Amino acid sequence: MTSDPPRGRRGRPRDASLDVRVLEAARQLLVERGFEATTVQAIAERSAVHASAIYRRWPSRIEIIEQAVFPGLAPVTVRPTGDLPRDLRRFIRAYAATMAGPAARAAVPGLLAVYQSTGRANAAQTWFAVSARPQFLDILQAAPPGGVDPAVDPDDVFDTLLGCVLARTLIPTVAQRNRPLERLVDICLRLLLPVTMDVRA
Amino acid sequence: MTSDPPRGRRGRPRDASLDVRVLEAARQLLVERGFEATTVQAIAERSAVHASAIYRRWPSRIEIIEQAVFPGLAPVTVRPTGDLPRDLRRFIRAYAATMAGPAARAAVPGLLAVYQSTGRANAAQTWFAVSARPQFLDILQAAPPGGVDPAVDPDDVFDTLLGCVLARTLIPTVAQRNRPLERLVDICLRLLLPVTMDVRA
Numbered sequence: 001m002t003s004d005p006p007r008g009r010r011g012r013p014r015d016a017s018l019d020v021r022v023l024e025a026a027r028q029l030l031v032e033r034g035f036e037a038t039t040v041q042a043i044a045e046r047s048a049v050h051a052s053a054i055y056r057r058w059p060s061r062i063e064i065i066e067q068a069v070f071p072g073l074a075p076v077t078v079r080p081t082g083d084l085p086r087d088l089r090r091f092i093r094a095y096a097a098t099m100a101g102p103a104a105r106a107a108v109p110g111l112l113a114v115y116q117s118t119g120r121a122n123a124a125q126t127w128f129a130v131s132a133r134p135q136f137l138d139i140l141q142a143a144p145p146g147g148v149d150p151a152v153d154p155d156d157v158f159d160t161l162l163g164c165v166l167a168r169t170l171i172p173t174v175a176q177r178n179r180p181l182e183r184l185v186d187i188c189l190r191l192l193l194p195v196t197m198d199v200r201a
Numbered sequence: 202m203t204s205d206p207p208r209g210r211r212g213r214p215r216d217a218s219l220d221v222r223v224l225e226a227a228r229q230l231l232v233e234r235g236f237e238a239t240t241v242q243a244i245a246e247r248s249a250v251h252a253s254a255i256y257r258r259w260p261s262r263i264e265i266i267e268q269a270v271f272p273g274l275a276p277v278t279v280r281p282t283g284d285l286p287r288d289l290r291r292f293i294r295a296y297a298a299t300m301a302g303p304a305a306r307a308a309v310p311g312l313l314a315v316y317q318s319t320g321r322a323n324a325a326q327t328w329f330a331v332s333a334r335p336q337f338l339d340i341l342q343a344a345p346p347g348g349v350d351p352a353v354d355p356d357d358v359f360d361t362l363l364g365c366v367l368a369r370t371l372i373p374t375v376a377q378r379n380r381p382l383e384r385l386v387d388i389c390l391r392l393l394l395p396v397t398m399d400v401r402a
Contacts (some may be wrong), residue, residue: 002220034318035314047364052235052398069308092318105317107311108313109311109317110308110310110314112309112310112313112371113236113310113311113314115356115371115373116306116307116310116371117373128219134210142329153380153384154321155378156380156384156388159365159369159375159378159380160361160364160365160367160388162364162368162369163361163364163365163366163367163368163369163375164361164364164365165364166357166364166367166368166372167360167361167363167364167367168360170313170316170317171313171316171363171367172316173334174360174363174364177356177360179360180359181359185352186359187361187392190392190396191388191391191392192389195396195397196396196397
């Protein structure tokens with residue numbers, strides 16, 4: 001409905017409203033009928049977009065589901081301020097909220113199963129695992145000099161955060177402890193800030 | 202084959218070899234045919250144990266799968282020595298090895314999907330999420346006085362470890378980084394040891 005539609009990867013005008021309808025249909029199906037039932041055919045019926053048009057945009061239902069449930073963490077794409085605790089808190093809230101939504105909860109176990117069975121090379125290119133890492137690293141980059149322990153690998157801290165969010169979202173005994181998100185901020189800060197450890201033998 | 206077999210929950214003599222055959226059949230099916238195909242019927246056929254005998258022992262295939270892939274972390278049931286880094290290292294190696302086996306890799310995404318759909322109350326009683334926590338807490342208890350920061354919640358550290366192991370096992374971009382397990386030991390120690398944090402604004 002726009003007068004100047006964005007162009008698709010084949011250089012033809014691309015109707016962005018089709019993308020929105022397809023992704024919304026995928027989210028609805030995930031919540032109502034689950035991961036396995038969220039097929040391209042079901043998405044086509046629900047969105048009233050022809051399957052051939054869907055396949056022109058996405059190679060399979062997996063990429064649709066990934067894009068539908070992890071839509072780029074928009075709330076944290078704002079620039080980091082350099083205030084590390086504040087930036088981390090904002091990032092972690094947005095990240096955890098994305099993972100805890102009903103469509104993501106329905107999708108993630110199924111995606112994890114697919115990643116195990118299709119081999120890692122393909123899966124590593126997926127949206128899921130890479131989406132928020134650069135934003136996290138940007139936040140650390142923006143911290144004042146000496147604000148982050150140079151002995152710490154920032155990717156290790158991101159992997160830890162990813163695992164913590166996954167566990168709080170998907171594992172009942174962790175979810176039931178219902179710990180405030182602020183604990184996750186504390187854990188990340190403890191891993192990132194320069195410290196003097198007191199090891200007693 | 203023992204002269205004094207253990208008694209089942211209905212007070213009758215229980216043939217432990219049936220349990221072993223059922224659990225081994227479940228592990229084989231998980232690796233060969235995947236989570237969905239690991240049904241009670243398939244387990245009965247593979248193990249040559251009648252389905253009715255299986256249902257006398259387990260309420261559903263889910264409990265069989267949990268017991269089959271998380272058999273109690275036997276290697277770490279040895280008593281903690283009080284040497285926190287050494288005990289943690291031994292625990293983390295055993296825990297990560299349990300989760301990374303082919304049967305567990307095939308089972309965990311499916312179990313996570315079931316936990317989302319069956320409600321948390323049941324799922325929280327499952328083997329999966331609770332099995333190793335008491336052993337982890339025992340290790341911290343055995344540390345010398347002052348060896349663990351009293352401000353730290355040990356359950357938070359266990360949840361973090363659980364999430365990290367889950368992420369390294371199941372998420373391709375984390376698995377591909379192929380970080381040594383020693384980094385997980387470092388992360389746990391950094392969260393547990395008394396520290397002085399150097400916050401620079």
